[in-house]
């Protein structure tokens with residue numbers, strides 16, 4: 582690098598600093614559910630599925646061992662764990678209907694930091710063999726309390742059910758946060774179908790402190806001054 586003026590030196594330091602930052606790895610939004618219980622758990626892919634011959638498995642309230650990472654709850658008689666090809670999944674091959682024959686719930690507990698904001702995302706559809714159908718559900722986690730969401734399908738063929746996506750932010754109130762999905766329609770035997778549940782810390786980039794930035798600039802400048810000195814010495818030797 583041939584640096585002749587102080588302006589060129591400053592430009593080079595700035596370029597070095599930009600290069601250092603542009604090469605900093607972006608922090609990938611990590612699904613805390615998968616990180617806690619295993620990859621695929623947020624999408625209901627792990628556990629002890631037994632097909633009842635109709636491509637679903639009934640799981641009653643209180644069961645916390647069948648679907649890895651999740652505990653089934655009331656107020657109804659439980660949920661249906663669905664599998665392809667009878668029921669299209671959004672991710673993997675499994676999805677989950679929040680009603681067996683009456684509205685019920687499922688929950689998981691993840692580690693969180695009090696006061697931090699998290700982004701919850703999930704996909705919903707509806708299971709119905711009678712064509713266009715819309716139902717409701719509620720989701721709670723930390724500061725998010727009984728947030729309503731809708732789930733809909735337009736096809737009577739459950740193997741082709743289509744998913745819609747939802748995103749909600751919540752603030753953690755505790756070191757452990759319980760995330761609960763509950764079916765919302767008491768008059769329907771078909772609960773919302775959910776899949777691809779993800780919770781991620783809502784701060785994707787860790788920004789270096791100003792003192793660190795100054796340090797990087799000084800280090801960058803130091804390297805360049807050393808380079809100039811070496812070049813000068815080499816020229817004088819020649």
Ligand SMILES: [Ca+2]
Pocket residue numbers: 624625626670671672673674675676776777
């Ligand atoms: Ca899935």
